[in-house]
Amino acid sequence: MDESRNIDAVRPNCAVVGVWGLPAAANIAYLGLYALQHRGQEAAGIVSTNGQLLFRHAAKGLVADAFRDKAVLNSLEGGAAIGHNRYSTTGPSSEQNVQPLLVEDRSGSVAMAHNGNLVNYLPLRKFLEEEGSLFRTTSDSELILQLAARSHTPTFLDRFLEALRMVKGAYSLTLLTRNSLIAARDPNGFRPLCLGQKDGGWVVASESCALDLIGATYIRDVEPGEVIIFDHDGMRNFRFTPPNKPTHCIFEYVYFSRPDSRVFGDNVDKTRRKLGHILAKYHPAPADVDFVMSVPDSSNTAALGYAHESGLPFEIALIRNHYVGRTFIEPEQKLRDFGVKVKFNPVIGVLKGKRVILVDDSIVRGTTLKKLVQHIREAGALAVHVRISSPPVRHPCFYGMDFPSREQLAANDMTLEEICDFIAADSLEYLSVEELVSGVPHENGQGYCTACFTGKYPIDNDEDEGTIKLGC
Ligand code: SF4
Numbered sequence: 413m414d415e416s417r418n419i420d421a422v423r424p425n426c427a428v429v430g431v432w433g434l435p436a437a438a439n440i441a442y443l444g445l446y447a448l449q450h451r452g453q454e455a456a457g458i459v460s461t462n463g464q465l466l467f468r469h470a471a472k473g474l475v476a477d478a479f480r481d482k483a484v485l486n487s488l489e490g491g492a493a494i495g496h497n498r499y500s501t502t503g504p505s506s507e508q509n510v511q512p513l514l515v516e517d518r519s520g521s522v523a524m525a526h527n528g529n530l531v532n533y534l535p536l537r538k539f540l541e542e543e544g545s546l547f548r549t550t551s552d553s554e555l556i557l558q559l560a561a562r563s564h565t566p567t568f569l570d571r572f573l574e575a576l577r578m579v580k581g582a583y584s585l586t587l588l589t590r591n592s593l594i595a596a597r598d599p600n601g602f603r604p605l606c607l608g609q610k611d612g613g614w615v616v617a618s619e620s621c622a623l624d625l626i627g628a629t630y631i632r633d634v635e636p637g638e639v640i641i642f643d644h645d646g647m648r649n650f651r652f653t654p655p656n657k658p659t660h661c662i663f664e665y666v667y668f669s670r671p672d673s674r675v676f677g678d679n680v681d682k683t684r685r686k687l688g689h690i691l692a693k694y695h696p697a698p699a700d701v702d703f704v705m706s707v708p709d710s711s712n713t714a715a716l717g718y719a720h721e722s723g724l725p726f727e728i729a730l731i732r733n734h735y736v737g738r739t740f741i742e743p744e745q746k747l748r749d750f751g752v753k754v755k756f757n758p759v760i761g762v763l764k765g766k767r768v769i770l771v772d773d774s775i776v777r778g779t780t781l782k783k784l785v786q787h788i789r790e791a792g793a794l795a796v797h798v799r800i801s802s803p804p805v806r807h808p809c810f811y812g813m814d815f816p817s818r819e820q821l822a823a824n825d826m827t828l829e830e831i832c833d834f835i836a837a838d839s840l841e842y843l844s845v846e847e848l849v850s851g852v853p854h855e856n857g858q859g860y861c862t863a864c865f866t867g868k869y870p871i872d873n874d875e876d877e878g879t880i881k882l883g884c
Pocket residue numbers: 602660661662663664808809810811812813861862863864865
């Protein structure tokens with residue numbers, strides 16, 4: 413987990429990329445994964461093909477660590493590749509779950525990278541195991557390949573489509589065979605997936621910020637329920653299920669996607685600023701507030717929107733240490749609130765004697781925010797009013813975001829007043845669900861999942877809450 417983001421927030425899930433028809437495709441996939449590092453920091457992997465063989469390298473750690481040896485990256489030959497950044501949503505992490513998965517289908521080698529989480533994994537896995545299937549991983553991603561392997565249809569594509577029609581939940585996928593790249597997105601379109609073009613070749617990626625770094629032009633989103641196939645005949649696409657009303661993950665706009673990305677048909681930055689505007693309009697600052705500040709970096713954009721709407725200055729009053737990573741070793745002499753202090757430091761010269769609005773994107777446990785409020789006060793702030801650019805998180809996510817258990821969610825058993833007391837803020841206000849939904853794009857028929865706020869799940873979960881399994 414990238415603890416340097418909002419460390420009390422939802423944990424990221426995963427990222428996928430796919431490259432077709434470009435020389436040194438693995439190098440391009442590497443750049444794509446690098447841009448998508450925020451979606452998963454546990455492991456990274458790339459599989460490429462030269463049309464005859466598939467080449468794979470995957471390792472734990474950040475993209476730059478997993479591919480520290482340039483010779484390894486250059487050994488991934490060919491003009492097509494897929495890649496994956498992993499953050500497991502639940503359960504243990506282990507080498508065998510690092511993606512892309514690579515298996516032998518009866519028509520040849522197949523690699524797959526998955527972002528999302530399947531909600532009927534356990535019953536289907538149980539069924540397959542009773543029928544004799546041997547699973548190599550504890551990842552729900554493997555289920556799709558296992559289901560495809562059982563199908564009696566003649567081509568891998570047909571077997572894959574049959575498998576997709578059996579699974580339920582969230583998946584944005586890239587698959588690679590010797591002679592094709594396949595991209596697919598679940599019928600609800602929970603997780604983003606976009607399509608770009610570069611120098612006559614094609615790129616698919618979880619977010620458009622990957623296309624930017626690669627130098628590819630954004631063409632469009634992969635539609636919910638759409639499969640796109642790239643092979644030597646060109647590109648073709650079709651829907652593998654009738655269209656559903658999309659239920660895009662609204663949390664991608666609140667927190668998860670990079671602000672410089674375009675997801676679900678619009679710019680994240682623009683939407684996040686709009687949420688800040690709505691927050692200021694319906695949850696204004698008290699008259700004596702001096703300025704608006706954010707919890708960097710994920711709340712910067714919403715805080716700018718809040719400041720703009722309220723006519724207050726925006727100040728940088730918390731400095732985030734960007735270099736705290738997984739390898740950080742806590743000294744033996746533990747300091748109080750060390751975990752928060754090492755990542756965020758208040759700017760005394762800015763805060764002393766001031767009354768502030770602190771904008772954050774969400775409250776999950778509330779423990780980090782409580783410490784931040786305390787440090788801001790210790791830096792001399794006279795008042796800390798907290799405004800949250802999303803509603804209270806009350807329910808777990810079954811579609812690929814890793815929230816703590818329901819019991820650990822601050823809003824599970826505390827009222828707004830109790831949370832305000834808990835974080836020791838002078839006031840606390842959230843966006844309502846209606847305000848949040850009014851702030852996200854709807855122009856192109858988009859619909860949204862809001863289940864972690866409302867408990868209204870667009871797809872039933874066939875598994876018990878808290879079941880150990882790996883999504884991505
Ligand atoms: S439950 Fe929340 S985090 Fe999960 S998909 Fe729905 S909106 Fe996104």
